[in-house]
Amino acid sequence: MAPPPAPQTMKERILQTADKLFYLQGIRAIGVDTIAAEIGISKRTLYNHFPSKDALIAAYLERRFVHARPSDKPPAEQILATFDSLERRFAAKDFRGCPFVNAVAELGPADRAVKKIAIAFKESRRVWFRDRLTELGVADAEALATQLVLLVDGSIAQDLVRDDPAMARAAKEAAKVLLRNAGVDVGDEKVAKKRG
Amino acid sequence: MAPPPAPQTMKERILQTADKLFYLQGIRAIGVDTIAAEIGISKRTLYNHFPSKDALIAAYLERRFVHARPSDKPPAEQILATFDSLERRFAAKDFRGCPFVNAVAELGPADRAVKKIAIAFKESRRVWFRDRLTELGVADAEALATQLVLLVDGSIAQDLVRDDPAMARAAKEAAKVLLRNAGVDVGDEKVAKKRG
DNA sequence: GCCTAAGTACACAGGTCTGTGTAACCAAAA
């Protein structure tokens, strides 16, 4: 109940600050000095908690890998709510795209560790969609799940360069069409919600 | 007709090499020394043609901004061919995502020049889709064009981390559903092509 | 009081990067 009284452990404080700076300004753009200075600790302390910057980067990405919480709302609603959530995040001024895609783009294909966690994350998202679609009895849940993640990642990439939250709404509309086409009932054709 | 006898001007040779290295390994990952060494020229020569690395980066992105060639094929075919082309590029092992998205991700939101050209590029793609859709008589061509670019950028982002050309096919299938839903005739429902 | 663990301050090695300065070179034009 009570809000956490402030960052607890030193390690967590480092990770929080690294997260903020890496995500907003880029991994390569931020040096360990900058992170230490931001917290007000010495660089030595940082290196006492993480053996290298690479380890810190890995920990940063792992911490970003939050699994979706279970929900008791109907699956179709959950799926569409994903896009509403995206739109809210786009509107926040501290949104800077997908940290995993950004890390792969920044660090290049040579960095196997980063690529591995990025793949795991993307796959977890796809599987989440697939499971919701299976609950809905969709025939080819695998294929449709892939199409939905394309819309998610597409809107993220577009918003990254255009700063336009409308991309999330566009993705949601497209998702509705795809779902309807697969026989899923999504609060209908501009009418249903109002006449409920 | 005759193939160009080899890179012509010094400037063009520099740009070609910068393109290859920037795109495949990342802008931040490649130093001007590396580019000069790859061509076999001195760093001084490079700086005689471009006043700064930033100028070289800008020139690299501008050179990547190739406008789509006009085509006389039917618009619907042109649109779907986009995804076939994507799939071919994904399959090539030297594909590394969208250079504009990558540049924005790498260089951060502070770099206005890069962001500007990235926005211009994305918009040009969207407008291209919109114009094809208008030719087809689609009612809300603007909205559908946006949805199609989401599929394009989504498949690019997914392929960047997963190296899976199937993402392009998935995008194409989704595009077909969206087009059909907008009243566009796309070589039909698994049957038409075989019976046509 | 004493000991240990954690953090601090700070210097520094060794690397990379961008960008410049300088003198020599070479080929083609005048």
Place this chain on the structure above:
DNA sequence: TTTTGGTTACACAGACCTGTGTACTTAGGC
């Protein structure tokens, strides 16, 4: 032949980066 423009070789300044070494301080547990 002389001049000129592009090029080379190479050193270097100045910045920034990762990572380490070292001696000092501080706070808690015993």
